[in-house]
Amino acid sequence: MYQGNIDWILAIASFLAGIGVGALGYHLLNANVARNQKTRQRLAETELELNQMKGSLNDHFARAADLVTSIQRQSHELEQQLAQGAERLCDDQQLKRRLAGQGDTTSDDESSPATPRDYADDGRGTLSEDFGLQRKHETATTEPPVRY
Numbered sequence: 482m483y484q485g486n487i488d489w490i491l492a493i494a495s496f497l498a499g500i501g502v503g504a505l506g507y508h509l510l511n512a513n514v515a516r517n518q519k520t521r522q523r524l525a526e527t528e529l530e531l532n533q534m535k536g537s538l539n540d541h542f543a544r545a546a547d548l549v550t551s552i553q554r555q556s557h558e559l560e561q562q563l564a565q566g567a568e569r570l571c572d573d574q575q576l577k578r579r580l581a582g583q584g585d586t587t588s589d590d591e592s593s594p595a596t597p598r599d600y601a602d603d604g605r606g607t608l609s610e611d612f613g614l615q616r617k618h619e620t621a622t623t624e625p626p627v628r629y
Contacts, residue, residue: 567576
């Protein structure tokens with residue numbers, strides 16, 4: 482009988498050890514699943530927040546575009562009103578032309594500086610191949626020109 486009890490005790494101990502090892506394995510493997518599930522949930526929340534921000538950003542830019550259009554329309558109406566008032570009340574022709582949008586092109590050309598160019602008037606500026614070289618009949622020295 483004593484031998485039979487040892488077999489039963491050994492079987493029960495092995496069964497309990499198997500349950501413990503199984504529970505430990507389940508806990509270790511399930512921890513990664515729970516962590517992955519939390520990460521997926523945070524990702525879904527972040528994507529939802531991003532979509533909401535995109536929607537609000539689109540609304541913001543649409544409203545800004547509407548306001549800019551409104552400002553442009555009001556500016557155009559103000560210019561028209563000034564031009565009509567100047568036409569009726571002002572006797573300065575140059576001011577009338579400027580308010581009407583024609584402008585005085587002769588005074589603007591004279592007062593504004595010339596546009597910078599990257600070429601010389603004769604077509605032989607600093608970008609030409611022979612810039613900085615002296616012609617043979619101009620100099621008597623045989624030294625080569627300095628090139629940088």
